[in-house]
């Protein structure tokens with residue numbers, strides 16, 4: 001019975017775990033659950049697995065950003081002694097086609113993995129119908145859907161057909177959707193991450209509202225392709241979750257690239273004009289400003305999809321729409337877990353959702369697990385230059401009462417960065433003066449999103465600055481900049 005592509009009406013099989021949502025959180029939980037030997041059902045409303053991440057998030061944006069990187073290199077081909085390629089032109093349709101092919105390849109890959117792991121893939125929309133009864137419950141009231149710890153959930157097919165499904169555990173992995181500014185709806189000029197990824201031509205001008213990772217990545221990409229870009233951010237600095245020095249330096253570099261940066265600016269009105277859209281805002285000095293552009297991207301955060309999944313029929317507690325969980329990702333309703341973008345208190349990142357999925361199924365399978373630690377989560381922003389960070393910012397470390405020691409090393413002193421022709425940025429180590437504990441690592445520069453992996457591993461293994469100073473880093477590599485930054489904590493960088 002347990003096999004891919006289950007048809008309606010669904011079978012009477014009692015699954016060990018039924019997962020709502022086939023994004024990175026849900027499909028990772030499904031695969032790891034199957035690897036543990038659990039009988040798994042994965043319920044996804046779309047006919048394609050992958051969620052926001054694969055279809056309109058991580059993967060398509062990084063594909064386009066790689067195109068932007070190649071484009072940028074081509075503009076400077078002569079610096080590398082490459083002549084005769086003339087003036088390169090951009091075939092935007094081909095760029096989008098490549099992006100779509102990458103997505104299609106990975107959709108197929110996920111289908112293959114579902115079959116390989118004998119995961120029951122159900123195309124439909126899942127809803128909780130009430131709590132499950134647990135053997136320990138004193139007074140299981142009759143008539144509620146679950147019996148003896150088995151949850152009965154309701155799955156609605158695209159045809160409208162509804163079928164019950166039984167599982168001992170439920171994992172909610174329903175993800176998130178882009179927030180809109182009040183009174184606005186997405187269309188061909190007012191864009192979210194969905195519409196902007198399939199524009200049939202490059203916009204001449206773009207206003208980006210919101211300078212978190214999503215807004216900054218689109219700003220960076222379109223600027224590289226020649227779009228006139230304006231950023232309007234409500235908070236006093238861009239990428240506000242990053243260390244302040246990172247925000248400051250990337251602001252300087254974006255300005256240098258000709259991006260119009262406006263922080264501390266409140267959007268007052270977005271209105272359609274004959275040729276595009278006009279964004280009116282109050283700037284940081286309290287003056288009214290307006291910017292007209294062909295398109296506007298609204299990137300002001302993502303709302304959890306926790307409405308209309310039957311949460312109100314259970315004891316699940318929400319916090320501003322996000323689901324509260326314990327360290328095993330279990331909600332306040334026994335046997336119901338939550339992972340991914342809907343979870344309260346965790347950043348909305350694919351790798352966090354995936355790890356939360358692995359934690360939840362480990363708990364369900366009775367295996368050992370390590371709870372997710374907020375200060376061990378890498379954050380990556382694939383701008384030019386990139387940002388990779390983990391742990392506490394300098395300000396957060398000081399707020400927590402640490403005696404902080406900082407080491408900083410600029411990529412200007414790194415030979416591999418010179419080879420790449422990519423000197424902007426730095427590595428910053430935030431450490432505890434007393435024991436040399438590494439509290440945070442903040443990288444702005446080439447391949448920062450790859451380099452941060454070393455820092456995450458070191459922090460996970462509780463390495464110290466002293467240990468890292470004596471850790472051999474291959475030469476010439478960008479990773480040597482980390483070695484120099486650890487040295488700089490004690491005033492002992494070699495290359496600066």
Ligand SMILES: Cc1cc2nc3c(=O)[nH]c(=O)nc-3n(C[C@H](O)[C@H](O)[C@H](O)COP(=O)(O)OP(=O)(O)OC[C@H]3O[C@@H](n4cnc5c(N)ncnc54)[C@H](O)[C@@H]3O)c2cc1C
Nearest residue numbers: 021023025045051052053057058126175340341348349350
């Ligand atoms: C433009 C953009 C770029 C991003 N880039 C990155 C990046 O580089 N790195 C990174 O880590 N993160 C990135 N993110 C964030 C990342 O996409 C999300 O954190 C991730 O997709 C969350 O995974 P999830 O499984 O929780 O939810 P989702 O990926 O949103 O998947 C949820 C799935 O559940 C399905 N679903 C919803 N309700 C139901 C239901 N009741 N029944 C059945 N199915 C249901 C949906 O159809 C969807 O397929 C980016 C996001 C955006 C918007």
